[in-house]
Amino acid sequence: MGKNGNRPMILTEDLWKTYEMGSEKIHALHGVSFEIRQNEYVAIMGPSGSGKSTLMNVIGCLDTPSQGKYYINDRLVSELSDDELAYIRNKEIGFVFQTFNLLSRATALHNVELPLIYNGTPSVERLERAKASLVKVDLGDRMGHKPNELSGGQRQRVAIARALVNNPSIILADEPTGNLDTATGVEIMNLFERLWEQGNTIVLVTHEHDIAAHANRIIHLRDGRIERDEIVRQVEAQKPQPQTTEAAT
Amino acid sequence: MDFLEAVHISLDSLKANKLRSILTLIGIIIGVMTVIAVVSIINGLNTYVSTKIFNLGADVFILSKSPAVILNIDDWEEAQKRKDLREEDYQAVKEGCQHCQLVGAAVSAVGRVKYEQQSLTNVTISGWSAAMPQILDIDVVSGRELTPLDEEHKSHTCVIGNDLVENLFPGLDPIGREVRVDDLPYLVVGVAKKLGSTLGQSRDNFVMIPVTTFLKEYGSRRSIRIFAKAYGQAALEQAQDDVRLIMRARRHVPYAKKDDFAIETNQTFLAIWANISRAFFLVTIAIASISLIVGGVVIMNIMLVSVTERTREIGVRKAIGARRHDILLQFLIESSTLSLVGGLCGILIGVVIAKLVSLFTPLPAVIQAWSIAMGLLVSTSIGLFFGIYPATRAAKLDPIAALRFEL
Numbered sequence: 001m002g003k004n005g006n007r008p009m010i011l012t013e014d015l016w017k018t019y020e021m022g023s024e025k026i027h028a029l030h031g032v033s034f035e036i037r038q039n040e041y042v043a044i045m046g047p048s049g050s051g052k053s054t055l056m057n058v059i060g061c062l063d064t065p066s067q068g069k070y071y072i073n074d075r076l077v078s079e080l081s082d083d084e085l086a087y088i089r090n091k092e093i094g095f096v097f098q099t100f101n102l103l104s105r106a107t108a109l110h111n112v113e114l115p116l117i118y119n120g121t122p123s124v125e126r127l128e129r130a131k132a133s134l135v136k137v138d139l140g141d142r143m144g145h146k147p148n149e150l151s152g153g154q155r156q157r158v159a160i161a162r163a164l165v166n167n168p169s170i171i172l173a174d175e176p177t178g179n180l181d182t183a184t185g186v187e188i189m190n191l192f193e194r195l196w197e198q199g200n201t202i203v204l205v206t207h208e209h210d211i212a213a214h215a216n217r218i219i220h221l222r223d224g225r226i227e228r229d230e231i232v233r234q235v236e237a238q239k240p241q242p243q244t245t246e247a248a249t
Numbered sequence: 250m251d252f253l254e255a256v257h258i259s260l261d262s263l264k265a266n267k268l269r270s271i272l273t274l275i276g277i278i279i280g281v282m283t284v285i286a287v288v289s290i291i292n293g294l295n296t297y298v299s300t301k302i303f304n305l306g307a308d309v310f311i312l313s314k315s316p317a318v319i320l321n322i323d324d325w326e327e328a329q330k331r332k333d334l335r336e337e338d339y340q341a342v343k344e345g346c347q348h349c350q351l352v353g354a355a356v357s358a359v360g361r362v363k364y365e366q367q368s369l370t371n372v373t374i375s376g377w378s379a380a381m382p383q384i385l386d387i388d389v390v391s392g393r394e395l396t397p398l399d400e401e402h403k404s405h406t407c408v409i410g411n412d413l414v415e416n417l418f419p420g421l422d423p424i425g426r427e428v429r430v431d432d433l434p435y436l437v438v439g440v441a442k443k444l445g446s447t448l449g450q451s452r453d454n455f456v457m458i459p460v461t462t463f464l465k466e467y468g469s470r471r472s473i474r475i476f477a478k479a480y481g482q483a484a485l486e487q488a489q490d491d492v493r494l495i496m497r498a499r500r501h502v503p504y505a506k507k508d509d510f511a512i513e514t515n516q517t518f519l520a521i522w523a524n525i526s527r528a529f530f531l532v533t534i535a536i537a538s539i540s541l542i543v544g545g546v547v548i549m550n551i552m553l554v555s556v557t558e559r560t561r562e563i564g565v566r567k568a569i570g571a572r573r574h575d576i577l578l579q580f581l582i583e584s585s586t587l588s589l590v591g592g593l594c595g596i597l598i599g600v601v602i603a604k605l606v607s608l609f610t611p612l613p614a615v616i617q618a619w620s621i622a623m624g625l626l627v628s629t630s631i632g633l634f635f636g637i638y639p640a641t642r643a644a645k646l647d648p649i650a651a652l653r654f655e656l
Contacts, residue, residue, distance in 0.1 A: 062568060062648045090570020101565040101652070105261050107639040118253060118570040162569065 004043035008035035009169050009201055010059065016067035017224075027030060028054040029065065030224035036170070036203065041196045043204040047219035053174075055221065056205045060093050060172045061085045073169055087202050088118050092127050094163025096173035100155045101215045102147040108134060108158045109143040133161040137191060153184035160191060170201045179210055252582065259583035262555065263590060272391055272585070273551045276544025277591030277631065280537045280599065282626040287533040288620040290606055291526050293613040301447045303518035308350075308482045309384055310489055312342065312475040312496070316511040318521045333472035337420045339378070345495040348488035349476040353380035354460045358467055362409075362456055363429040364417040372413065374430060376463020376473075382408075382441075384478045384625060391425040392439030400459040408439035411453035430456055433466060449611055464470065485514065535562040541627065544591065545635035552584050552639035563643050564651030569590025577644040584636025585629045592628025610633055 017029040027053045031105045057063035058070060061077055064085070070078035072092050080088065089095075102111045104170055112130040121129070134143055137157040147155050157177060163171050172190070175187035193214060196202050204215055212218050213232065220228040262269045305311070315328030339354040346352060356376045362369050375381075379397045389408055396471070399406050407430065407543065414423055422436045444452040479488035489512050496502075496510050554561070562574055571579075587608060600621075603614035 010559075019513060057649050060568070062652075083574075086567065086570050086572040095568050097652070101561065103562060103565070105258075105265060114566070115569040117570070118566075149270060160489075200511075 002064045003193040007069075009040075010034075010036040010203075012058075012068065013069060014068040014077075015055075015065045016064070017051070017058065018066045018190060020233075027224050029058070029068075029069070032221075032224070032226055033068075034219060035227060036224060037203065038169075038201055039199050041192075041204075041214070041216045043206055043215035043218045044221060045206060045209075045212045047207060047216055047226075049147070049223075050221040051224040052207075052221050054129075054224075056172065056174055056203075057204060059170075060095060061088045061124070081207075085120075090115055091166060092169040092172040094160075094166065094168035096156070096171060096176045097162050098175040098178040100147070100152075100159045100179070102155060103109060104147050106162075107144050107146055108139060108150065109114045111147070111158055112162045112165050115162060117232050119166070123185065128166055130161075133165040134158070136164060137161045151188050152180050156184075156188050158178065159193075160188075164195070164200075164213055170203050171195065172203050172205075174205045175207075175211075176204070177206075177208075179225055185211070251450075253297045253630065254329040254653040255579045255582035257423075258579065259586040260590075261338045262583065263587060268391075269551065270590075272301040273545070273547055273587065274591030274594065276540050276547050276586050277628050278544075278595040279593025280541035280544055281592045281628055283533060283537040283540065284600065285353075285616070285620050285624055286536075286598050286602040286606075286614075287530065289599070289603035289614040289616045290482045290612065291429050291530055291636045292615040292617055293603075295522070295526060296615060297611075297613055298522050299519055302520065303515050305515040305518075306384075306386065306478065306513060308479045308485050309515040310479070310485065310492075312338075312492055312514055313511050313513070314472040314475065316387070317434040317518065318511060329409035332500065333470070334475060335509065336460075336469065336473065336614055339473060341495055341499060342427050342477065342492055346477060346488060347493050348484040348489040351380040352386050353476045354378045354473045355381055355476060356460060356463055356471060356473040360431040362413060362417065363432075364426065367417045369413060369416050369454070371454070372430075375455055375457045376460040376467070377457050378460045381476060382457075383474045387444070387464060388634075389439040391422075394439055394460050395457060400461050403459060403461045403465050405433065405462060406438045408441055409437055409459040410441050410455040410457075413454070413456060414440055420552075426626060430458070431466075446611070478539070489514075500601050513629050518645045520606050524575070541631055544588070545631040548584055548588055548632055549635040549639060551587075552636055553581070555572070555643070556580065556639050559643075560646060560651045560654040564648050564654065565647050567646070567648035568652060573644040576646075577640045579642045580640035581633060583634045584639065586634075588628045588632030589625065591632075592624050594623045595628065599624070 012035070013033050015029050016027065019026045019028060023219040025069055030051070032055060044052050044055060056181050058065050063086075064080070065078050067238070068078065069076060072088065077085070077088050103114070109127075109130055114124050116126040116129060125131060131140070131143065137160050139161065141155050142150060142154060147158070148156065160171075176192070177188055179187060188212065192202055192204070202215075204211065206212050216233040217229070218230050219226055222232075298372055312334065314331050314334055316324075319325045319328060336354065339352070342349070343352040349380070355378070357656055358374045359371055360374045362372045375397065379400055382394055395406060399433060407428070409423060410429070415429065417423070418426070423440060426437050427434050429439060435456070441453070443458070467529070477488060477492060479485045492512060493508065497508065500509060502509060568577060602614055603616055606612060607614040
């Protein structure tokens, strides 16, 4: 990955998101600009109503800003059509949700395969990559299980494997531990740590300080503006280029 | 989107909601089942009717007082007023019809036949002229046929059907024995070939006597039927024209008036039957169509429920890269797979019904390949058509709203 080490992976310029409620205009995003480079581990924090969900939707290409520009790997994505956005989501974004959002009738393996189905990966390669992805999250022995046969932590790991399977530019996690007990939450955060060490770029949306503390950088949002953007953990230069991601590309 | 994947998903959701699926599909099942069963049975009936009921030879026609099938009351009243056909008419036709190879006369009644202590009622007593067995292809298997000489002498001789042999003469050779037909003695001279039964009615329950004897014993004030066999099928039209001309001349029917007698061929009977069976077929198709449309609406309803239930799933699929048409296709394949399964069940039940009918009734059921193909095609199209709206709704869902959706 990382086609351009010096250019930011994610670049936003003056993002606005405005909703009209009757005659009133509500600004969920109020001119947000930031950049995220490859292999950063960023937490976006803020109380509810701070605009962090809206920002996450925009970063995740589920939504487009009302104003401003958003680039992923130098590609302007803020003005794309629905289907083009779907393509970007498939290629560049790996979603991890609070509620896992797995298909309940499908096996873990099939759930992980799903993104590959939508980009037309041939079935043999699809199977290989889905398996590799599950092995990466230590679920190599649970591939044939359905979500209801797995624990919460395991389900979230399946979701993470699904997010990883297309080698996305960023992994976008929305309160990934919100539905887990503390011990399992720690386990999942350790997994993110490991993925980060392997060279992945992670964006975490949370309102919990303990969770945000795992990141290297925290962007605090309030009322649709960036209140503070702080480096909490100094990382000595860049981590060595990961073998795992290279192998999978 | 993988086609098989979508098929798989829909079969999965079918399995997950078995009762719901059956209830959903009942309209389609009944519709397709009706079509398959009715088409098979009508086809069987057609074959049956043409081989067993209207089985006159292709070169044979019948002259009679009124048509065999009358479909309205005016025709019936008109037919009642017609003159009877007499022996003289038979003689005139026999002499005058140039294109006729054979001409026979027939008249029948129902009566009782007795041999010693055994007796049979409801036996068809047929007064036949000597040419009749040949016109109708009824062979005598033992003894001899009735001859013109029997006819001339109004002799009390008879040829009997197989039922009479079995019931009156168990273990005996009936030839040369005397039976009593309606209390008059007749000498059995021959036994006819076994004909089997039609619609559960035996066709072997008859006794054949010379037509002249019949008219003498049963009274001549009844209309006879005149059977004629043309010189081959090519001459059938001309032979009918001959007969028509003779009859109109004899009765002085004016030029502009219609015949006051009926000439019918096997084709006439088959055409009447074809009309009846077509009407029956159309009514069934109409009823089945209603059932199929209702079935389609039910499928549309259940697909709408399914889209709502799976809003989050749709959100997830969109989040990980499904485009609109991926979702659209998924739900269309689902709805058509659903109704295809209904169609398959319908075909299966329809075939079973047709088989049961042919097993427990004398009607054969001929399962038509085209009706099965049509059942599959129609059921799939219904699923496709009624799936469009729910699938479009699913495809249009906003991914953010869909992901946040709570049931």
